[in-house]
Amino acid sequence: MIGCSSFTLETEDKKHLLSRTMDFQIEMAEQVVFIPRDKTFQTSYRSQTTITSEYCCLGMGELSESGPILFDGINEMGVTAATLYFPRFAEYSKEALDKQAIAPDKVVPTVLTRAQNLQEVRQLFEQEITIVDESNPTLNVTPPLHYIFSDKSGQSLIIEPRAGGMVIIEDSMGVMTNSPDYHWHETNLRNYLSFTPHQRESVDFLGGRLDPFGQGSGTFGLPGDFTPPSRFVRTAFLKNYTTVAANEIEGVTLSHHILESVSLPKGIVITASNSIDYTCYTASMCSESGSYYYSTYNNQRIRKISLTPALKNQLDYKEFPVNNEEDILSLN
Secondary structure: OOEOOEEEEEOOOOOEEEEEEEEEOOOOOOEEEEEOOOOEEEOOOOOOOEEEOOOOEEEEEEEEOOEEEEOEEEEOOOOEEEEEEOOOOOOOEOOOOOOEEEOHHHHHHHHHOOOOOHHHHHHHHHHHEEEEOOOEOOOOEOOOEEEEEEOOOOOEEEEEEEOOEEEEEOOOOOEEOOOOOHHHHHHHHHHHOOOOOOOOOOEEEOOEEEOOOOOOHHHOOOOOOOOHHHHHHHHHHHHHHOOOOOOHHHHHHHHHHHHHOOOOOOOOEEOOOOOEEEEEEEEEEEOOOOEEEEEEOOEEEEEEEEOOHHHHOOOOOEEEEOOOHHHHHOOO
8 A cells, every 4th residue: 555645726716626646456436425414424443422513515435334435535615635545654642532533534524524624623633533553344454544635725724643642734835645654755855946847957077068958857766666755856946836726726727737757557656555546536626616626546537526506405315326427427
């Protein structure tokens, strides 16, 4: 399991996107799940702890017997979220004590159905909920995860459960991959300050004149492997230097191109257990329009489901299979 890459993006007309890849060894893109308002579901596998949704939301995920799981998503207030793999660094509480117990893979639906902005997201983690060490019944392991949230402000909030307690990061670059922790990645980025989209100048060398080979010389040496540090560097570099998108559609298109630079074709990353990690899907969420865009490994056409008034007023869960394009298109 290699993980994922994610970043936030602001367009010229002030639309705010959170985009991500989902890299895994099993197919994760099977259905987009809608969670309605006033729905009660479990937040823990061991206990009967429940919450009742205040806001509706949707995202890639599944409906289990204990309630919904979302890997990422957006709610009707414009809060967006994504879960990313955080191996060897994630540490969870053994018990919730005086707070509500949340299994690691239940964090996104719990937060999206309860928070209307980043301030309320932070309050939930500080005052109301605790991520507890609970295994996922399907995987039979406790998934090591960390989380990124954003909203209509364009700011981001990174949540990293660590051995010393919950780390909440407000002043990030809006980029996140996997282990090590966020602050390590930001420090590591200082090694690449010389990279630029501009071309290197010719230089005098040993009595001769040396010219760069073609275009792109300013990026020569930019790490091209698929480790989390290298994917962080590439994503941050592209986010910083790409031309600002004019509007939401251009922003989704630009985000898709940036994610292509860190996407995994099948066979390029083989794990120690001889399984294949690949980019199951990519997703972009727009806070202002309430739209969820995605493409899958076998279908790179970008599709969209929006939180339209009709959908927001639904009273029950809905599942939209990602390969059922007629159902998807009928919502927009």
